[in-house]
Amino acid sequence: xxxxxxxxxxxxxxxxxxxxxxxxxxxxxxxxxxxxxxxxxxxxxxxxxxxxxxxxxxxxxxxxxxxxxxxxxxxxxxxxxxxxxxxxxxxxxxxxxxxxxxxxxxxxxxxxxxxxxxxxxxxxxxxxxxxxxxxxxxxxxxxxxxxxxxxxxxxxxxxxxxxxxxxxxxxxxxxxxxxxxxxxxxxxxxxxxxxxxxxxx
Amino acid sequence: xxxxxxxxxxxxxxxxxxxxxxxxxxxxxxxxxxxxxxxxxxxxxxxxxxxxxxxxxxxxxxxxxxxxxxxxxxxxxxxxxxxxxxxxxxxxxxxxxxxxxxxxxxxxxxxxxxxxxxxxxxxxxxxxxxxxxxxxxxxxxxxxxxxxxxxxxxxxxxxxxxxxxxxxxxxxxxxxxxxxxxxxxxxxxxxxxxxxxxxxxxxxxxxxxxxxxxxxxxxxxxxxxxxxxxxxxxxxxxxxxxxxxxxxxxxxxxxxxxxxxxxxxxxxxxxxxxxxxxxxxxxxxxxxxxxxxxxxxxxxxxxxxxxxxxxxxxxxx
Ligand SMILES: [Zn+2]
Numbered sequence: 001x002x003x004x005x006x007x008x009x010x011x012x013x014x015x016x017x018x019x020x021x022x023x024x025x026x027x028x029x030x031x032x033x034x035x036x037x038x039x040x041x042x043x044x045x046x047x048x049x050x051x052x053x054x055x056x057x058x059x060x061x062x063x064x065x066x067x068x069x070x071x072x073x074x075x076x077x078x079x080x081x082x083x084x085x086x087x088x089x090x091x092x093x094x095x096x097x098x099x100x101x102x103x104x105x106x107x108x109x110x111x112x113x114x115x116x117x118x119x120x121x122x123x124x125x126x127x128x129x130x131x132x133x134x135x136x137x138x139x140x141x142x143x144x145x146x147x148x149x150x151x152x153x154x155x156x157x158x159x160x161x162x163x164x165x166x167x168x169x170x171x172x173x174x175x176x177x178x179x180x181x182x183x184x185x186x187x188x189x190x191x192x193x194x195x196x197x198x199x200x201x
Numbered sequence: 202x203x204x205x206x207x208x209x210x211x212x213x214x215x216x217x218x219x220x221x222x223x224x225x226x227x228x229x230x231x232x233x234x235x236x237x238x239x240x241x242x243x244x245x246x247x248x249x250x251x252x253x254x255x256x257x258x259x260x261x262x263x264x265x266x267x268x269x270x271x272x273x274x275x276x277x278x279x280x281x282x283x284x285x286x287x288x289x290x291x292x293x294x295x296x297x298x299x300x301x302x303x304x305x306x307x308x309x310x311x312x313x314x315x316x317x318x319x320x321x322x323x324x325x326x327x328x329x330x331x332x333x334x335x336x337x338x339x340x341x342x343x344x345x346x347x348x349x350x351x352x353x354x355x356x357x358x359x360x361x362x363x364x365x366x367x368x369x370x371x372x373x374x375x376x377x378x379x380x381x382x383x384x385x386x387x388x389x390x391x392x393x394x395x396x397x398x399x400x401x402x403x404x405x406x407x408x409x410x411x412x413x414x415x416x417x418x419x420x421x422x423x424x425x426x427x428x429x430x431x432x433x434x435x436x437x438x439x440x441x442x443x444x445x446x447x448x449x450x451x452x453x454x455x456x457x458x459x460x461x462x463x464x465x466x467x468x469x470x471x472x473x474x475x476x477x478x479x480x481x482x483x484x485x486x487x488x489x490x491x492x493x494x495x496x497x498x499x500x501x502x503x504x505x506x507x508x509x510x511x512x513x514x515x516x517x518x
Contacts, residue, residue, distance in 0.1 A: 051247050053324050057287060067294040077248075090295060108294060110247075110321035117248070158259025161267065168270045169327050172280045173287075185325075189291055192284035196359065196512065197505025198292075198444030200497030 046083040048094070048112035050075045055170065055180040057189060061105035065091035068190060068199075071183050072105045078117040081107070245379065247343070251323035254343025256413030257378075257420065258329075261339055261347055265331040268350070274516075278330060281516045285359075286326040286346060286366050290374075292443035293367070296435060298375060304484070306430040309380075317376050326370060336460055338365060339420050340372040342379050353517055355456050359509035360440070360449035362517075367436035367443075368450070375435060377428045381419050426476035433485050437494065444500035447489050454482045 052058050052075075060071040065088040073096070075081075084104065085093035091106045167177045173188065174180025193199050245253065270276045298317045300309045309317065322344040331337065334351040341347075346369050356362040372378065424432070437450045458478040488494065499505070 051323075052321050053248070053251075056323065056325050057291065058321065058325065067291045108321070110319040113246070115246075117246075158261075158263040159255065161262045162255055162259055164269070165262070165267060165329055166327065168279065169283055172276070172283060185287065186291070188284055189287035193288045193292065193444065196444075196509040197502065198288070198496075198500050198509075200444055200499030 043086075044084060046114070048081050048083055048092075048114060049116045050077055050079045050081065050107075050111060051113045051117065052111055053077050055174065055182055055185070057182050057186045058108060058111050059182045060186065061094070061096065061103060061107060062091075063105060065089070065093075065106045069106065071186065073103050074182060075107070075111075080116070081112060245342075247321045247323040250379070251343035253413070253416070254341035254345045257341040257417045258345040258347065260413050260417035261331070261341075261420075262329070265333050265335075265337075265347070265349070267347070268330040268332045277516050279328070281512070282328040282330065282348070282362075282366070283326075285363060286328050286370060289363060289367055289439055289443045289445075290322075290326050290370060293370075293439035296438045296442050298435070300431070303375075303431050303434045304488070306427040306434070307375075307380075308427075313376070313380065317374075320374060320376055322373070326373065328366070336457070338369050340369040340378070341416075341420065342373070342376070344373055346370065346373065355460060356453065356513075356517075357456070358449075359513035360445045360506075361453045361456070362513065363443070363445045364436065364440060364449040364453040367439040367445075368432050368453075369436075370439065371432035371435035372424060372428065375428075375431060377424050377432070378416065378420065380428075381424070382416055429476050430481065430484055433481055434488055437485050437488055438492070441494040441496060444496050446496050446501065447485075447494040450485050451482055451489075454478055454485065458482070 050059060054074065054076050059075040059077070061073040061075060062069040063072050064070075075096070079096065081094040081096045083092055084095055086109075088106070090109050092109055092112070093104065093106055094112070095102055095104045097103070170180045171177040174182065174184040190199075268275055268278070270279055297303060298320075300307050300314060300317075324344060326344045326346055328346045328348065330353065331347050331349040333349045335349050336351045336355060337349045338352055339345075339347045346366070348365060348369070352365060353362065356365065433450060433454070437447045440449060441447045461478060495501075
């Protein structure tokens with residue numbers, strides 16, 4: 001079966017536990033309360049955290065405040081950065097430490113937030129995947145018609161299809177169906193523009 | 202759904218407010234609402250928007266069969282569309298997201314506008330093709346974009362297909378899906394937290410399913426006219442920023458206008474929910490004129506246009 005999504009795992013694990021009248025799992029809620037997860041204006045020295053997936057073409061530290069600037073380093077989801085300068089519109093200048101070396105570069109403003117991702121809770125959800133592996137009919141053929149009222153069975157089937165779709169896209173993006181390289185993805189996007197004569201003069 | 206009891210705090214606020222007078226009461230009640238709202242569905246992290254978009258997409262691909270990669274041709278089509286959308290999304294990073302600059306078609310609160318300025322996509326835009334003759338496209342929160350085979354067949358060249366992609370990307374980047382959800386379900390959002398809606402014990406699948414079905418129903422019903430005008434505006438600017446001919450948006454809208462005439466579009470269908478196409482065409486033409494939008498001169502040479510159309514035909518014709 002294609003790579004299973006975390007969310008599919010959570011939904012299915014819960015469905016299975018309900019259907020098989022197993023003791024209901026006490027799934028911890030993701031913490032979504034609190035102050036705004038981003039700040040529009042940053043101060044020098046503020047700590048911020050990467051909030052896009054490591055395979056996203058935005059998970060890159062750029063050499064210049066420009067969309068097609070050269071990538072200097074890959075960024076991980078949740079990686080802490082320090083704000084250096086926020087006076088360049090959509091971009092902020094940041095410093096990070098990679099392989100023991102300090103690197104300075106630019107990221108899009110929305111790529112970072114003031115809150116560190118809740119890794120412990122995500123890890124807990126990850127554990128729920130074990131329940132999903134044994135799901136009997138997650139890949140059963142679809143039936144005609146609208147989803148059921150609560151949508152859960154159709155949702156499970158749809159999510160299984162999406163897992164395959166996303167694995168295909170990952171493979172086409174950066175060579176590795178599990179961990180596409182954002183620098184390769186970005187280079188492919190740029191090459192698409194170049195080959196279509198879209199980068200102009 | 203579990204309802205959070207918030208009365209004691211709200212009552213004490215009311216009491217203080219009553220003592221201070223009615224206009225103040227309104228202001229305080231407003232702030233309480235804003236505070237409650239701030240804590241819930243409004244502030245989805247990019248990862249949460251992505252998982253929500255996955256759920257909505259699951260409903261979409263259960264209704265329409267997506268094209269699977271089974272040979273070189275289907276792989277080429279999916280790769281082409283994803284590289285195009287990735288290219289446009291990056292090339293259009295600096296295109297304005299201000300509701301005012303985009304023509305003042307939508308009404309956003311300060312917080313909503315901030316949210317749009319700071320919107321990031323957890324995994325970028327991910328495009329899939331729906332194996333349907335219907336002319337339809339769906340853009341979900343979190344970056345999923347679904348285009349029907351019927352709509353792709355309607356495009357005459359790469360620039361027109363780019364116009365479709367840019368318009369749909371606008372719905373994602375400008376947070377239209379979540380804005381509609383927030384408006385339609387404001388009360389239930391205020392009285393329950395996102396955590397309760399999605400992760401309430403053993404009902405996880407059911408609650409998440411309901412949320413996704415509701416959001417996809419909104420999507421099947423179409424965006425509102427103001428959002429369509431705004432998406433045309435951002436999409437046309439994005440075309441220009443990425444080197445495509447901004448006029449391609451006009452050409453595409455004219456094709457849809459013709460399609461509506463030829464097929465006497467069913468009022469229940471997707472296209473019927475869009476605003477009058479003639480008004481949209483005029484708004485885009487006015488924008489191109491006022492902002493003097495044009496592709497970079499280097500991108501409109503015969504060689505460049507030919508290169509684009511050659512690969513478009515190789516993939517789709
Ligand atoms: Zn639209």
